[in-house]
Amino acid sequence: MPVDLSLYLVTDSTPAILKGRDLCTVVESALQGGVTVVQYRDKTNDTGVQVETARKLHQVTKKYNVPLLINDRVDVALAIGAEGVHLGQDDMSFIEAKKLLPENAIIGISTSSIEEARKATADGADYIGIGTMFATSTKTNTKSVIGTAGTQVILDAIKDSPIGTVSIGGINHSNVQRVLYQSQSPKKALDGVAIVSAIVAADDPKASAEHFVELIRNPPRFAQVSNPPRANEAEALLNEVPQIIRKMVEVHPLVHNMINFVVSNFVANVALSIGASPIMSPYGDEATDLCKFDGALLINMGTLTSESVSNYLKAITAYNDRGNPVVYDPVGAAATHIRRNAVTQLMAGGYFDLIKGNEGEIRQVWGSSAVQQRGVDSGPSTLDGNQKAMLARDLARRERNVVLLTGATDYLSDGERVIAVENGHPYLGQVTGTGCAIGTISGCFLAAHRSDRLLAVLSGILMYEIAAENAAAKEYVRGPGSFVPSFVDELYAIRTAAANGDDSWFAGRAKIHEVKLDNVKPTTSSSLGFPASPTSPIPVPRQFFSSTSTTRTFYTNPSILTYNLVTAAIMAVTTRASRIRKKPPNVTMQVTNIKPGNPALFICDIQDKFRNGIYEFPNLVSTTEKMLRAASTLQIPVFITTQNRAKLGNTVPELQQHLNGPHIRADVDKTLFSMITPEIEKLLPAPDSAPLDVIIVGIETHICVTQTTLDLLERGHRVYILVDGVSSINPEERGIALARLRDAGAVVTSSESVLFEILGDAAHESFRAVSGLVKETKETTKGALGVFSKI
Ligand SMILES: Nc1ncnc2c1ncn2[C@@H]1O[C@H](COP(=O)(O)OP(=O)(O)OP(=O)(O)O)[C@@H](O)[C@H]1O
Numbered sequence: 001m002p003v004d005l006s007l008y009l010v011t012d013s014t015p016a017i018l019k020g021r022d023l024c025t026v027v028e029s030a031l032q033g034g035v036t037v038v039q040y041r042d043k044t045n046d047t048g049v050q051v052e053t054a055r056k057l058h059q060v061t062k063k064y065n066v067p068l069l070i071n072d073r074v075d076v077a078l079a080i081g082a083e084g085v086h087l088g089q090d091d092m093s094f095i096e097a098k099k100l101l102p103e104n105a106i107i108g109i110s111t112s113s114i115e116e117a118r119k120a121t122a123d124g125a126d127y128i129g130i131g132t133m134f135a136t137s138t139k140t141n142t143k144s145v146i147g148t149a150g151t152q153v154i155l156d157a158i159k160d161s162p163i164g165t166v167s168i169g170g171i172n173h174s175n176v177q178r179v180l181y182q183s184q185s186p187k188k189a190l191d192g193v194a195i196v197s198a199i200v201a202a203d204d205p206k207a208s209a210e211h212f213v214e215l216i217r218n219p220p221r222f223a224q225v226s227n228p229p230r231a232n233e234a235e236a237l238l239n240e241v242p243q244i245i246r247k248m249v250e251v252h253p254l255v256h257n258m259i260n261f262v263v264s265n266f267v268a269n270v271a272l273s274i275g276a277s278p279i280m281s282p283y284g285d286e287a288t289d290l291c292k293f294d295g296a297l298l299i300n301m302g303t304l305t306s307e308s309v310s311n312y313l314k315a316i317t318a319y320n321d322r323g324n325p326v327v328y329d330p331v332g333a334a335a336t337h338i339r340r341n342a343v344t345q346l347m348a349g350g351y352f353d354l355i356k357g358n359e360g361e362i363r364q365v366w367g368s369s370a371v372q373q374r375g376v377d378s379g380p381s382t383l384d385g386n387q388k389a390m391l392a393r394d395l396a397r398r399e400r401n402v403v404l405l406t407g408a409t410d411y412l413s414d415g416e417r418v419i420a421v422e423n424g425h426p427y428l429g430q431v432t433g434t435g436c437a438i439g440t441i442s443g444c445f446l447a448a449h450r451s452d453r454l455l456a457v458l459s460g461i462l463m464y465e466i467a468a469e470n471a472a473a474k475e476y477v478r479g480p481g482s483f484v485p486s487f488v489d490e491l492y493a494i495r496t497a498a499a500n501g502d503d504s505w506f507a508g509r510a511k512i513h514e515v516k517l518d519n520v521k522p523t524t525s526s527s528l529g530f531p532a533s534p535t536s537p538i539p540v541p542r543q544f545f546s547s548t549s550t551t552r553t554f555y556t557n558p559s560i561l562t563y564n565l566v567t568a569a570i571m572a573v574t575t576r577a578s579r580i581r582k583k584p585p586n587v588t589m590q591v592t593n594i595k596p597g598n599p600a601l602f603i604c605d606i607q608d609k610f611r612n613g614i615y616e617f618p619n620l621v622s623t624t625e626k627m628l629r630a631a632s633t634l635q636i637p638v639f640i641t642t643q644n645r646a647k648l649g650n651t652v653p654e655l656q657q658h659l660n661g662p663h664i665r666a667d668v669d670k671t672l673f674s675m676i677t678p679e680i681e682k683l684l685p686a687p688d689s690a691p692l693d694v695i696i697v698g699i700e701t702h703i704c705v706t707q708t709t710l711d712l713l714e715r716g717h718r719v720y721i722l723v724d725g726v727s728s729i730n731p732e733e734r735g736i737a738l739a740r741l742r743d744a745g746a747v748v749t750s751s752e753s754v755l756f757e758i759l760g761d762a763a764h765e766s767f768r769a770v771s772g773l774v775k776e777t778k779e780t781t782k783g784a785l786g787v788f789s790k791i
C-alpha cells in the first residue's frame with residue numbers, strides 16, 4: 001500500500017511528554033497540522049490498555065484518512081484493524097508478520113545498517129525507518145547514531161529499490177531541512193521524517209506539525225546551487241576570479257570569527273587588509289544579532305574550551321537559519337579525544353558551507369580513526385595527490401558542501417569539480433595562523449559571492465597565495481618574521497588594485513589545474529575505502545590509512561633468503577618462471593605488533609568444481625561466509641577471484657548472496673595462480689601509500705593462497721591467513737604452506753581472532769553486529785577449527 005511518509009508522527013505516552021493531555025487529543029491536533037502517518041508506540045502499558053488506546057486513536061486517524069501503524073505489536077494491530085505495523089530488529093520477523101496480517105497491511109522495519117536495510121528491502125517491507133539520526137537526551141545509545149552521512153550510505157545501498165524511507169531520531173524544526181538535504185544520495189532521498197517529541201511535547205502540536213510541513217516542502221536556505229563542470233573548468237574559473245575579488249572588496253563583508261586566541265590578531269589584520277570587516281566573538285548568543293549583517297561565520301576550534309562547542313552550535317544555528325555562510329576549520333581535529341568529540345558534535349549540529357583543514361584534520365572529519373595529529377600540524381602526509389583530491393571530493397559530496405584540504409598544494413572540491421592550487425610560498429608553512437586566515441578569507445568571499453562557492457573560495461586562495469609569493473620575493477624579506485608584515489602589505493596592495501579595476505597583478509600568476517578522478521568509481525559512501533561517517537555504525541573501517549599503533553622494524557632475515565633460493569629453484573621449472581621473485585619476499589620488512597587497521601578480504605577460488613576434492617570444503621565455505629558477512633557490516637573491501645571460471649565454475653552459490661555491494665571491489669577470473677592479476681593490482685593502493693592488511697581465505701593453500709600471499713608481501717602489504725579459511729586437496733599441504741608463509745612474514749591466525757582485532761574495542765560501533773555474528777556461527781566455527789587447526 002503506498003503511504004505518504006513525509007511527516008510521520010510517532011507517539012509517546014510518557015507523562016512528561018504528554019503533560020497531562022490525552023494522547024488522542026494531541027494526535028488529532030497534529031493531524032490537523034498535516035501529519036501524514038501515525039505510529040502508536042507504547043512500551044509501558046499492558047496489552048488491554050494498548051488495545052483500548054489504539055482503538056481510540058484509530059477512530060481519530062480514520063477521520064483524517066491517515067494510516068495508523070502499531071509499533072511492535074502485531075496482535076494489537078490485528079485486534080483493532082490498524083493499517084499496519086512497525087517492527088524493530090528485535091521484534092517479530094517481517095515474514096511472520098506478513099503471514100499474520102492482511103494482504104494489504106503496511107509493514108515498516110527499523111534499520112541502522114546497510115545489511116538490515118537490504119534485508120528489509122529484499123523481504124518486501126513497505127518502508128524502512130532509518131536511524132538513529134541524532135543522539136537525544138532520551139536516546140543515549142550513541143552506537144546506533146548514524147547521522148546524515150550514515151543515512152546517505154544506507155540510501156545509496158538501496159538506491160534501486162522503490163521502498164519508502166523515513167529518518168528517525170532527534171529530528172526537530174531546526175535540523176529537519178538539513179537532515180533531508182544532507183542525507184540525500186545521488187539516486188535516493190528520504191521520503192520523510194519521523195518526529196516524536198517535537199510534535200507530541202509541543203504546546204501546540206498543530207502549529208508544530210504545520211511548521212514541519214512548511215520546512216519539509218522547501219530546501220534549506222543554505223542548499224547549494226549545482227555548478228556542473230565545464231569543458232575547461234580551470235580556465236573558466238580563472239576568467240572569473242578577478243571580478244569576484246573586486247566584488248568582495250566592494251561588498252566589504254563582515255566576518256564573524258569564533259577563532260583561537262593564538263592567531264586572532266593576525267587573522268583580523270589579514271581580513272582588514274583584503275577589505276573585509278572582522279569581528280572576533282566567542283560568545284554564541286551574540287550570533288543572533290551578528291548574523292543579521294549577512295556576513296560569514298568562521299568556526300575555528302584551535303583553542304577549544306569546555307564552553308566552546310555549545311557556543312559554536314548556537315552561532316551555527318543562527319547563521320544556518322538565515323542561510324549565511326559558515327566555515328569550519330577543525331584545527332587539531334585529530335590531536336586529542338576532546339577535539340575528536342567536538343568534530344562529531346559540530347558535524348551533527350549544523351551545516352558548514354566550507355570545511356577547511358590540513359590533511360590530518362580533513363581525514364579526521366571524514367571519520368578515519370587512524371589519524372593522530374601531534375598538535376595542530378597536519379603531521380606527515382600519507383596520501384598522494386590523487387588521494388587528497390579524492391578525499392576532498394568525497395567529503396564535499398557526502399556533506400553536500402565545499403571542502404578545502406590545504407598544504408603545499410591545496411585541493412578544493414564541491415563534490416563534482418576538484419581544483420588543485422599550487423600557488424603560495426613555504427614561508428606560509430612557517431607562520432602560525434596562515435591556514436586559519438584562509439578560513440576567514442574564504443568566509444569573506446563566500447559572503448560576497450553565493451552562487452558558486454568553489455569559485456568564491458578559489459578566488460580567496462589565489463588572492464592570498466599570490467600575495468604571499470609577492471611578499472616573499474621582496475629583497476628585505478629574510479625569513480618568516482619579516483615575511484609577515486610584507487605579506488599583509490601585499491594583500492592590501494592587491495585589494496587596492498582590485499578596487500581600482502586593475503587586474504594586472506593576476507595575469508599569468510595562477511597555478512591551478514583541475515584534477516580528473518573519472519577513472520575512480522564515484523560513490524557517496526566511500527571511495528578509497530575512507531569511512532562513510534564519523535558517527536556511523538555502518539562502515540567505520542580504518543582502511544587505507546596506516547594505523548598509528550603499527551610499528552615496523554626493518555631487518556634482513558637470512559632464513560628467508562635461504563628458503564627463497566629453494567623456492568626459486570622449484571619455481572624455475574614451472575610455467576610461471578617469469579614470475580619468480582627477483583628479490584625474496586619481505587626480506588627487508590618484518591612487521592611486529594601489527595593490527596589489521598586497514599583491512600581487505602581476499603577470497604581465492606572457492607569454486608564448485610573443487611567441492612568434492614578439497615579437504616573439509618564445507619568448513620572452508622562457512623568460515624568464508626562469516627567473513628563476508630562481517631566485511632559487509634564493517635564495509636571492508638572484498639576482492640574475489642576464480643580460476644578458469646568457464647571450466648571450474650563460479651564462486652559457490654552459498655557465497656553468492658554476499659557478493660553484492662559497494663565494498664565488493666573486484667570479482668575477477670584468472671589463469672594466474674596468484675590473485676594479484678593486473679586487474680586487481682590496479683585496485684591496490686599506490687606503492688607509496690599505506691599498505692593493506694589483507695585477510696586471505698580460499699584454496700589451495702599451497703598454490704594460489706601461497707602465491708597471492710608472497711605477491712602481497714613483496715608489495716609491502718601485510719597478510720593474515722585464516723587457518724579455518726584455507727584448504728588444499730591434500731590436507732598435509734596446508735601445514736607445510738602455512739609454516740612457509742609464516743616464515744615469509746604472513747600472520748597465521750583464525751577468523752574470530754582477526755575479527756576482534758579489527759574491532760579493537762567493545763565500544764566499536766559495529767561490535768554488537770560482529771559479536772552477534774560470531775555468536776550465531778559459534779558451532780560452525782568450532783567445527784572448522786576442530787578440523788583445520790590440527791594441520
Ligand atoms: N610549502 C608550501 N609551499 C607553498 N604554500 C604553502 C606551503 N606550506 C603551506 N602553504 C600554504 O599555506 C597555507 C596554510 O596551509 P597549512 O596546511 O600550513 O595550514 P594549517 O596547518 O591549517 O596552518 P595553521 O594551523 O598554522 O593556521 C596553505 O593554503 C598553503 O597554500
Ligand SMILES: Cc1ncsc1CCO
Pocket residue numbers: 260262263302303331376432433436
Ligand atoms: C599553535 C596553535 N595552537 C592552538 S591553535 C594554534 C594556531 C594554529 O592553528
